[in-house]
Amino acid sequence: MQRTEIKHLLKTEALSQDVLVKGWVRTFRNTQFIALNDGSTILNVQVVVDFQNTPEEILNKIKTGACLSVKGTLVPSTGAGQSVEVKATEIIILGEADPEAYPIQPKKHSLEFLRSHGHLRMRTNTFSAIFRVRHAMAFAIHQYFHERGYFYIHSPIITGSDAEGAGEMFRVTTLNLDNPPRTEEGKVDFSQDFFGKETNLTVSGQLQGEIAALALGKVYTFGPTFRAENSNTTRHLAEFWMIEPEVAFNEIEDNKNLAEDFLKYLVRYALENCADDIDFLDKRLAEEEKQKPQNDRRAMGLIETLRFCTENDFARISYTEAIQILQNSKQYKEKKFQYEVEWGKDLQSEHERFLVEKHFKKPVIVGDYPKDIKAFYMKLNPDGKTVAAMDVLFPGIGEIIGGSQREDSTEKLMKRMDEMHIPAHEMSWYLDLRRFGSAPHSGFGLGFERLMLFVTGMGNIRDVIGFPRAAKTIEF
């Protein structure tokens, strides 16, 4: 007999037909009612046990976490919580779960506790919901770009370029670290390493994306990204997934339009395609918020926040305007900001949060940053002081997207590289993109897990990736 997935079973008309379901016990109530879940949906199916005619040794093994195969008939439920249920005729224990030893019991567990039992946490409602949504978001990303004629580019994981300038890198080597070969000056001789030079894990697929965009027009990458920063926060990982579209002929405004349309599409996709899971996560968040003091609570619930995001235009301001808004704020005048607000200095988290959560109360795109606080490849504006950069700031998360129009003038790019001490000889291929058939082009990077934080309402980035890698954290 074919197994029916619970997701489909719950939408089936109950006509006392024979069915086979398999799944894991969530709770066993009253020696009679099993809440069974098989991961296909957050919803459980209720299995009704004829306990008087079921052997004791089977009944004793129906415990939270145990895996069952159940044959029975699908009937309308007389109970209130569900429309259909399975009257069991045969129960087979596929895998026992000793309740004395199994850590996941039908009670509220803290996220920290579940994080420390990472191999079992996907069996909970919260985490199964998160990972179904994560799949849906990954799928929606490909669908969005595919429908619009973008090409998916596989940027390399190992890079020989050390000029990407996005933080600390993980070294890739096959050299014997106990006794590496040395040059005459006593330095490690990387010419004897596997690739014949120093290599690292990628910190960005952007530069390769630019190569592809200036040939194929519209491209994107979606892959793992590695940063060896010793950062210990709720929004940083050492290994994370990043989406980086890169588009020839797009100028900075086109880039902002793409970012806004893309994010709204993804959020709408989650609302439309993950309703049960989002609904659960909405309730979970509401429960969690209840525990907090009144003025620490979010202004809106999860679903409300997501709808709001899809229905309203993002605010768009320049860095210079942002500084003015901050300097005219009550907080600034009352010296409530810990860090200085001054043209030329980067916006701090507290400033970004003020703009998004207090002033505009919606997503904000900040553009035209001072050139000195941004990367060398960003296009210099006519004022000679700012660059065509853009950061998309989201409530509760901060920077979810960072992007820019790229400098397409060989001369200006070389000047910037010189000023920022980036060795031109190592980047000749990058300069060639400007030297031959240069074109205006733009792109951005979206942190996949930061998107996941927003869509699921979770607070810690380690809870929206299956197997988090961070400083001093690597398991499984």
Added chain:
RNA sequence: UCCUUGGUAGCUCAGUCGGUUAGAGCAUCUGACUGUUAAUCAGAGGGUCGCUGGUUCAAGUCCAGCCCAGGGAGCCA
């Protein structure tokens, strides 16, 4: 890396001014009940108080160092 708050039963936490035998809820086990929705009721078992050292007649409680975790900051997506 810095700041900050924590570490007490399987989990979540309480533990007063340093003072007798370290408590509660949930989970677990046993029994009762049997159309329940994290079922309910009764009872039972369960502790290296993060680790090391110090102060003291006496330390879960005070002090120092270390380890681990949460939150915030920096860096960034």
